[in-house]
Amino acid sequence: MSSEPLYQQLVNEWTTLIQTGTVRPGERLPSVRKACAMHKVSPSTILLTYRTLEDRGLIEARPQSGFYVKSAANLPLPRMRRQSAAHHTGGEVVDQIEAVMGAQNQADFIDLSLASPRGSDFYPTTRFKHIMGRLLRQHPELTTDYPFPPGSERLRRQIAQRAVSWGCVLAADDLVISNGCTEALQLALRATCKPGDTVGVESPTYFALLPMLKDLGLSVIEIPTHPTSGLALDALELLLSEKRLNAIVAMPTVHNPLGSTMPPEAKQRLAQLVCDYQVPLIEDVPHADLFYGATTPDAVKAYDRDGWVLLCASYSKTLAPGFRIGWIAPGRFLSAVRRLKFASSLGQPALLEETLAEYLESGGYDHHLRLIRRHFINQMEKLRGAVAQHFPTGTRATLPSGGCLLWVELPSHADTMQLFHAALAERITVVPGAMYSAKGRYRNCLRLSCCYPWNEAYQRALARVGELAGQLADKD
Amino acid sequence: MSSEPLYQQLVNEWTTLIQTGTVRPGERLPSVRKACAMHKVSPSTILLTYRTLEDRGLIEARPQSGFYVKSAANLPLPRMRRQSAAHHTGGEVVDQIEAVMGAQNQADFIDLSLASPRGSDFYPTTRFKHIMGRLLRQHPELTTDYPFPPGSERLRRQIAQRAVSWGCVLAADDLVISNGCTEALQLALRATCKPGDTVGVESPTYFALLPMLKDLGLSVIEIPTHPTSGLALDALELLLSEKRLNAIVAMPTVHNPLGSTMPPEAKQRLAQLVCDYQVPLIEDVPHADLFYGATTPDAVKAYDRDGWVLLCASYSKTLAPGFRIGWIAPGRFLSAVRRLKFASSLGQPALLEETLAEYLESGGYDHHLRLIRRHFINQMEKLRGAVAQHFPTGTRATLPSGGCLLWVELPSHADTMQLFHAALAERITVVPGAMYSAKGRYRNCLRLSCCYPWNEAYQRALARVGELAGQLADKD
Numbered sequence: 001m002s003s004e005p006l007y008q009q010l011v012n013e014w015t016t017l018i019q020t021g022t023v024r025p026g027e028r029l030p031s032v033r034k035a036c037a038m039h040k041v042s043p044s045t046i047l048l049t050y051r052t053l054e055d056r057g058l059i060e061a062r063p064q065s066g067f068y069v070k071s072a073a074n075l076p077l078p079r080m081r082r083q084s085a086a087h088h089t090g091g092e093v094v095d096q097i098e099a100v101m102g103a104q105n106q107a108d109f110i111d112l113s114l115a116s117p118r119g120s121d122f123y124p125t126t127r128f129k130h131i132m133g134r135l136l137r138q139h140p141e142l143t144t145d146y147p148f149p150p151g152s153e154r155l156r157r158q159i160a161q162r163a164v165s166w167g168c169v170l171a172a173d174d175l176v177i178s179n180g181c182t183e184a185l186q187l188a189l190r191a192t193c194k195p196g197d198t199v200g201v202e203s204p205t206y207f208a209l210l211p212m213l214k215d216l217g218l219s220v221i222e223i224p225t226h227p228t229s230g231l232a233l234d235a236l237e238l239l240l241s242e243k244r245l246n247a248i249v250a251m252p253t254v255h256n257p258l259g260s261t262m263p264p265e266a267k268q269r270l271a272q273l274v275c276d277y278q279v280p281l282i283e284d285v286p287h288a289d290l291f292y293g294a295t296t297p298d299a300v301k302a303y304d305r306d307g308w309v310l311l312c313a314s315y316s317k318t319l320a321p322g323f324r325i326g327w328i329a330p331g332r333f334l335s336a337v338r339r340l341k342f343a344s345s346l347g348q349p350a351l352l353e354e355t356l357a358e359y360l361e362s363g364g365y366d367h368h369l370r371l372i373r374r375h376f377i378n379q380m381e382k383l384r385g386a387v388a389q390h391f392p393t394g395t396r397a398t399l400p401s402g403g404c405l406l407w408v409e410l411p412s413h414a415d416t417m418q419l420f421h422a423a424l425a426e427r428i429t430v431v432p433g434a435m436y437s438a439k440g441r442y443r444n445c446l447r448l449s450c451c452y453p454w455n456e457a458y459q460r461a462l463a464r465v466g467e468l469a470g471q472l473a474d475k476d
Numbered sequence: 477m478s479s480e481p482l483y484q485q486l487v488n489e490w491t492t493l494i495q496t497g498t499v500r501p502g503e504r505l506p507s508v509r510k511a512c513a514m515h516k517v518s519p520s521t522i523l524l525t526y527r528t529l530e531d532r533g534l535i536e537a538r539p540q541s542g543f544y545v546k547s548a549a550n551l552p553l554p555r556m557r558r559q560s561a562a563h564h565t566g567g568e569v570v571d572q573i574e575a576v577m578g579a580q581n582q583a584d585f586i587d588l589s590l591a592s593p594r595g596s597d598f599y600p601t602t603r604f605k606h607i608m609g610r611l612l613r614q615h616p617e618l619t620t621d622y623p624f625p626p627g628s629e630r631l632r633r634q635i636a637q638r639a640v641s642w643g644c645v646l647a648a649d650d651l652v653i654s655n656g657c658t659e660a661l662q663l664a665l666r667a668t669c670k671p672g673d674t675v676g677v678e679s680p681t682y683f684a685l686l687p688m689l690k691d692l693g694l695s696v697i698e699i700p701t702h703p704t705s706g707l708a709l710d711a712l713e714l715l716l717s718e719k720r721l722n723a724i725v726a727m728p729t730v731h732n733p734l735g736s737t738m739p740p741e742a743k744q745r746l747a748q749l750v751c752d753y754q755v756p757l758i759e760d761v762p763h764a765d766l767f768y769g770a771t772t773p774d775a776v777k778a779y780d781r782d783g784w785v786l787l788c789a790s791y792s793k794t795l796a797p798g799f800r801i802g803w804i805a806p807g808r809f810l811s812a813v814r815r816l817k818f819a820s821s822l823g824q825p826a827l828l829e830e831t832l833a834e835y836l837e838s839g840g841y842d843h844h845l846r847l848i849r850r851h852f853i854n855q856m857e858k859l860r861g862a863v864a865q866h867f868p869t870g871t872r873a874t875l876p877s878g879g880c881l882l883w884v885e886l887p888s889h890a891d892t893m894q895l896f897h898a899a900l901a902e903r904i905t906v907v908p909g910a911m912y913s914a915k916g917r918y919r920n921c922l923r924l925s926c927c928y929p930w931n932e933a934y935q936r937a938l939a940r941v942g943e944l945a946g947q948l949a950d951k952d
Contacts, residue, residue: 097818101624120616128619129612140596143604143798148577179655183821195671195693211819217671258868322619324825342573343688345659345821349800352825 006041018058018069024374025381026399028293029059062228062399065263071381073388075397077227078409082203082441093210096331096435100420103429110452110461113429115256115405116317119450122369122375123319124359131358135351142354147347149338151177153328157356158326162360165295166288167302168255168311174329176337177348181286181314184328186212187344188310191248191336192280193218197246200239202231204255204407204436204445208283209249213438220438221245227398227407230255230262233269240277247280249475252300254287257407257436257447259298259400271303280333283311286326289318289369291402292377307331315356317400317403318369323352342408376404379450386459390466392473406448407433412470422468428461482517486525494534494545499794500850501857502875505535505543526632538704538875541739547857549864551873553703554885558917569686576896579905586928586937587903591732592793593927597794600835600844607834611827618830623823625814627803631833634915635803638836641763642729642804643778644787652804652813653824657762657790660804662688663820664786665723666821667754667812669694673722676715678707680758680883680912680921682732685725689914691884696914697721703874706731706738716753717755723756723788728776730763733883733912733923735876737773747779754784756809762790762802767878770851783807791832793879794845799828800889852880855926863924863934865944868949872949882924883909890948892922896943904937 017023030038035046050067053059060070103109111118135142150156156172163170173265178184193199195217203208203222213220221239226231231250239245245411252262252270274281291297301311310333314326325348330337341347347401359365383406387397410416416432423430433445448465452458493499506514510524526543529535534545577788578587587594611618626632630660632648639646654660669675671693679698689696697715700708707726715721728738728746738746750757759776767773777787786809790802802823806813816825835841859882863873870887887891899906909921924941928934 045519098815108741114622116622118617118621120620123620125612125616127618129609129616132612133609134609135835136601140601140605141594141798142598143601143796144596145591145594146590146792146797147800177820179824182819186820190691208819211815215666215816215819316622318617319624322617324623324822339574339687340691342577343658343684343691345655345664345800348655348801349825349828350798352828 007045007052008141010039010041010045010145011052014053015056015058023069024110024377025069025071026292026377027069028065028401030064030294031067034295054123056061061442063082065228065261065401066173067397071384071399073384074383075384075388075395076435078396078398078407078445080224080227081412082224083448092400093207093435093438097116097207097211100429100431100435103424106427108427110428111456112448112452112461112465113431114449114451116321122372124364126234127359127364128320128355131355135354135358139354142351145350147353149341149342149347151174151348152350152353152357155325155353155360156327158357158360159378162365163329167298168329170329174334176330176334176341177343177353178326178328179345179348180316180324181284181312181326182208182212183345184312184314184326185209185249185282185284187203187337187340188282188312188328188330188333189213189216189218189249190340191333192247192282192329198244200236200245200248202250204253204257204433205249206251207431207435210438222439222441225258226260227258228260228401229266230258230260231266231270233273234240235267236270240273240279245279247282248274249284250281250286250300251287253285253297254291254400254402256287256403257405257431259398259405259407261291261401264298267298267300268303271305271309273299274308275304275306277449278308281309283309285305285311286314286317287403288313288374290373290404292373293401301329301331304331307333310337319359319365320356324348325352325356341473373402376450378401379404379454382408382454383448383450383462386462387466390463391471393471394473406450408446410444410446410469411473412444414444414469416444419446419465419468419472423465426464428465430465483521483524486515486517486521487528490529491532491534499545500546500853501547502768502853503545504541504877506770507542510771514526541704541737541877544875547860547875549857549860551860551864551871554872554874554883554921556700556703557888558700569683569830569911569914572908573683573687576905576907576911580902582903584903586904586933588924588928588937589907589923590927593795593880598848600840603835603840604796604831607831608827611830611834615830618827621826623826623829625652625817625823627824628826628829628833629750631801631829631836632803634836635832638841641772643774644713646805650805650810652806652810652817653829654802654804654817655821655824656792656800657760657788657802658684658688659821660788660790660802660950661685661725661758661760662692663813663816664758664788664804664806664809664817665689665692665694665725667806667809668723668786674720676721676724678726678731680733680909680918681725682727683907683911686914695772697919698913698915699733701731702736703734704736704877706734706736707742707746709742709749712746713749716749716755721755723758724750725760726757726776727760727763728759729773730767730876730878732879733881733907734752735874735879735881735883737767737877740774743774743776744779746784746925747776750784751780752783757785759785759787761787761867762793763879764789765794766849766852766880768849769877775788777805780807783809786813794839794848795835796828796832799832800824801828801832849878852878852926855880855930856882858930859924859926859938861939863942866939867947868942870949871945880925880927882926884922884924886922886945887949888920890920890945892920895922895941895944895948899941902940904941906941
C-alpha cells in the first residue's frame with residue numbers, strides 16, 4: 001500500500017474538520033505519535049499530512065509545541081524583549097494591582113482584564129444549588145464542625161483521581177486543600193523558602209505572585225520565557241548551576257499571561273533539573289484544565305520521582321470562583337505544608353468542599369470543560385481577529401494553548417501604563433504589561449481577556465483600546 | 477430613708493434569684509456602678525448588699541474583676557507557677573497539637589478537649605439552610621464571582637454595628653474578613669512584625685499561636701497572666717520600657733485557656749501603654765461573645781485612640797465553625813492587612829459571608845447568644861463540680877468569666893503529658909498544659925472543655941481522668 005493516497009485521504013479529512021469548525025483555530029492537532037496510533041499509519045504519513053495542511057495555510061507549526069489550527073488573524077508572536085524600564089521604582093506592581101482591582105469592582109465598566117468569566121451562565125450553579133441544598137438537609141454538621149487541614153477526604157480523592165489525566169499518581173493523603181491556588185502558592189513558598197532566599201520566576205509571570213514574594217521577604221530572578229514553549233530551560237540551568245535559586249515558580253501548562261504550554265520533553269527535562277539540583281519547583285497550574293487540545297498534557301509533577309515538585313491548582317477558573325477551593329500536592333514538603341496550613345488559617349469550609357466533591361463524583365466536569373474550552377477557543381479567535389483589525393501596525397500577540405488570556409505586544413515605544421489610564425477614563429479595564437515583572441519590563445505590553453460576552457459593548461471597547469494604542473504608537 | 481431595710485430587701489431579691497437558678501454559678505453580678513443605677517441606690521448600699529451575700533456564701537469577689545455567683549465546687553484558683561520543664565525541646569508543641577488533633581478526629585472518642593461544641597443542635601443551622609437556599613436561587617453569582625478582600629460589605633456593616641456593644645466605633649471600611657480568626661492573627665502578625673522580631677504573649681496562651689509565631693520566624697516572650705484578671709500589666713510595662721517587644725498578642729476578654737477577662741481599668745491602661753510605647757497590640761477575642769455577664773465588656777480597642785490595636789475575632793465559636801469566617805479591625809495597619817490578605821489567599825467565599833450577614837441582620841444572634849451562654853454557665857458549674865469530686869486533693873481550677881474551657885492545675889509533680897497518653901489509651905482526649913507554653917511550662921496543668929453533652933459517657937470520662945490524675949499524683 002502506497003502512502004500517497006492515504007495521506008491525501010487524511011488531508012481531506014482534516015480539511016473538512018477545520019473548515020466546518022469541528023476543530024477550531026488555536027486547537028492543537030494530535031502529536032505525530034498519537035496521530036500514528038489514531039490512524040494506524042507511519043510517522044512519515046502524518047508528517048506529510050501536516051506539512052500539506054501547513055502549506056495550504058490551515059495549520060501552523062509552533063516551535064517545540066506541535067501543530068495548531070491556524071488563526072485567521074495575522075499577528076506575529078511577541079518578541080519578549082527584556083529591557084527594564086528606566087524609571088522603575090519596585091513598589092509599582094502592588095499599586096497597579098490595586099488600581100486594576102478597584103476598576104474591576106465598578107459594575108458599569110467594560111472589563112477586558114478578568115481572568116475568569118463573571119455570571120452564573122458559565123458555571124454549573126444550578127447543580128451546586130441542588131447538591132448544597134441536599135447536603136445542608138442531610139448533613140447540617142457541615143456548617144457546625146470545625147474543618148481542619150488537610151480538608152475533605154472525599155474531595156481529595158476526586159482531585160487525586162483527576163490528576164491521573166495529568167500523568168500524576170497521587171493519593172488523597174498526598175494533598176492539602178487550600179484557600180484557592182493563591183494560598184497554595186503562599187504555603188508552598190513558605191514551606192520551601194526562608195526570608196532572604198531567592199526564587200526564580202518566569203518573565204512575565206502571574207502578577208499577584210510578585211507582592212506575595214515581597215511580603216515573604218523573598219528576592220526574585222526573572223527567567224526568560226517563550227510565548228509558546230514557556231520557561232527557557234537553558235537559562236534556568238545556568239542559574240541552578242550557579243546555585244542562585246532556592247525555589248522556582250512556574251506555570252508549565254497554560255501560562256498566565258502567555259498562554260504557553262511547555263512541550264512534554266521540556267517538562268521532563270525540568271523535572272530532571274530540579275531533582276538533580278534539589279531545588280523545589282512550585283508548579284502553578286490553575287488554568288491547566290482549560291488547555292485547548294483534546295487530551296490534557298502531563299504536568300511536570302508527572303515526571304517527578306523524588307518529590308521536588310509542589311503541584312498547585314484550583315477550581316476557581318473552571319467551576320466555582322466563589323468557593324475559593326484550591327489544592328496542593330507538596331511532594332516531599334507535605335508535612336511542612338500541612339503544618340503551615342494548620343497554623344496559618346486552619347481548614348476550608350467543609351460544605352463547599354463536599355459540594356464540589358459530589359459534583360466531581362457525578363462525572364459532569366469533563367463535559368463542562370469541553371463546553372468552556374470550546375467557548376474560549378471561539379472567543380480567543382475573535383479576540384485575536386479584533387486585535388489584528390484595530391491595533392496599530394507592528395502589534396504582536398500570543399497564540400494561547402488554552403485559557404482566556406491574550407498577551408499583546410505593542411510597538412516598543414508605546415507605554416501601556418498610559419494606555420491603562422486612558423482606557424480607564426473611558427470605563428474600560430485592561431492590564432498593563434509592567435504588572436507582570438518585578439523589574440518594570442513589558443511596558444509596551446498588555447493582557448486582554450476574552451471572558452467577556454462577545455457583544456457590541458465588548459467589541460466597541462476592544463476597538464477603542466486599539467485606537468488608543470494607535471495614538472500612543474503614533475506619538476513617537 | 478435608712479439604707480438598712482433597703483439593702484436587706486436587695487439581699488433577699490438576689491438570694492431568690494440565685495437560689496432559683498435565675499442567676500447561676502459563675503455569672504457576674506452587675507458592677508457596683510451599674511447596680512446603683514439599676515436599683516437607684518448609693519454605692520454603699522450595693523456594697524453592703526454584696527458583702528452580705530458574700531458572707532452567706534452565695535457570691536464571691538474575684539480580684540480586679542467583680543462579684544460572681546459562687547460555685548458550689550470548692551476549687552482554689554491555680555497558682556500559675558512559671559518554672560519551665562527541665563527537658564523542654566521546643567518542638568513539642570506542634571507534635572503535641574498533631575497528637576491531640578489526630579485523636580479529635582476519632583469518632584468514638586470522648587472528647588474533653590474541643591473548644592467549640594460539635595453537632596447541629598447548638599447552632600442555627602436550619603436558619604442558615606433557608607437563607608442559603610434563597611441566596612443561591614436569587615444570587616447564583618455568589619458562587620461564580622471571584623471574591624476579593626476586604627470581603628462582603630454587608631457582613632462588614634453587621635460586624636461594625638455589633639462592635640458597638642464592645643465599645644468600638646468602627647466603619648465597614650475599617651474591617652477585613654479573614655479565613656477564621658486564625659488567619660486574622662496571621663495577617664496581624666505579618667503586618668506588624670518582620671522575621672526575627674519578638675512578640676509578647678500571655679502565659680499560658682492559645683496553643684496554635686505558638687507554631688504560627690515559629691513559622692513566621694518570630695521569637696516569643698511569655699508574660700505572666702492571672703487566672704481572673706488576665707495579662708500582668710506591670711510585667712508588660714517592664715518589657716515595653718526595655719524595648720524588648722515588637723508586638724503583643726493578648727486575649728483580654730474570655731481568655732483561652734484561662735477564661736479570664738481583664739477589668740475595664742486594666743484594658744484602658746493596656747490601650748494607653750501600647751499607644752505610649754507605639755507597640756501594636758493584637759487583641760484576639762474569638763470567645764468574647766461567650767462572656768457570662770449580661771452586658772458585653774468593652775474591648776481594649778474601645779480605648780484605642782491611635783490605631784495601635786488590631787482587633788481579631790470570628791463567628792467560629794458561636795455560630796458557624798464550618799463557615800471559617802473571621803475578621804480583623806487592623807487600626808493603623810489597615811492597608812498593610814488588606815494587601816497581605818490579597819496576596820496571601822484572596823477573599824473568602826461570598827455565599828457564606830452573605831448568609832452570615834443576613835442572619836445577623838435578622839436579629840436572632842443576641843437571643844442565640846443568651847441561650848448558649850446560659851448553657852455554658854450551667855455546664856461549667858457541673859464540670860467544676862465533677863473536678864472537685866473526682867480529681868486528687870490539691871487540684872486547683874479557674875473560675876472562667878465566659879466560654880466553655882476550664883484550666884485545671886494538678887499537684888505540682890503530676891505530669892499531664894503522661895495523663896494525656898493514659899487517657900488517650902482509654903479513648904478520652906484532654907489537652908495537656910505544656911501545649912500552652914513555648915517554654916514547656918504548665919506540665920501539671922490541663923485544659924478541659926464542657927462542650928460535650930452532659931451525659932453519662934462524659935461524666936464517666938471525667939471521673940476516669942480524675943482517677944488517672946490521682947494515680948499520677950500518688951506516684952510522687
